[in-house]
Amino acid sequence: MSLDDLYMEIILDHYRAPRNRSGELEPHDVLVHHSNPLCGDELDLRIRVDGSDAARPVLDAVAFEGDGCSISMASASVMTEAVKGRGLADADDLAEAFRLMLHGEGIKREDDLLDGVAFQGVAKFPVRVKCALLGWMALKDAMSTYTDGGAEHRVTHD
Ligand code: ZN
Numbered sequence: 001m002s003l004d005d006l007y008m009e010i011i012l013d014h015y016r017a018p019r020n021r022s023g024e025l026e027p028h029d030v031l032v033h034h035s036n037p038l039c040g041d042e043l044d045l046r047i048r049v050d051g052s053d054a055a056r057p058v059l060d061a062v063a064f065e066g067d068g069c070s071i072s073m074a075s076a077s078v079m080t081e082a083v084k085g086r087g088l089a090d091a092d093d094l095a096e097a098f099r100l101m102l103h104g105e106g107i108k109r110e111d112d113l114l115d116g117v118a119f120q121g122v123a124k125f126p127v128r129v130k131c132a133l134l135g136w137m138a139l140k141d142a143m144s145t146y147t148d149g150g151a152e153h154r155v156t157h158d
Pocket of ligand 1: 036039041069070130
């Protein structure tokens with residue numbers, strides 16, 4: 001089995017058996033809705049933040065719900081596993097590492113990305129990059145919305 005085949009298997013596994021996919025996360029602090037009209041991907045992302053240590057708020061829970069292509073839904077599933085339990089600043093840094101990887105700028109924090117490394121080949125297909133980034137950009141938006149004291153946000157990526 002080639003590495004490309006292995007990565008495809010990982011992506012399909014997350015698509016068929018998504019992690020942390022649930023329309024409900026109660027209570028949650030922030031709900032964001034992100035869409036990618038180019039492909040028709042729609043994503044709701046809810047986060048719950050443990051702010052008991054004000055100096056280091058932590059992602060206590062992350063859940064997504066959506067309707068979209070296999071790349072977008074699998075990537076969101078991978079994202080929830082990679083960032084749960086991380087501090088917001090750390091999770092933001094990890095999302096940035098994923099974004100740079102999708103733009104062909106090398107792989108940082110490979111071990112922390114977990115199954116996220118399987119998406120590196122998507123960089124070769126620019127039309128699919130937005131699909132792979134949807135969940136991660138929603139996460140970044142949800143965290144900054146939390147930091148700004150907001151509770152809901154809608155973003156269209158076009
Ligand atoms: Zn898509």
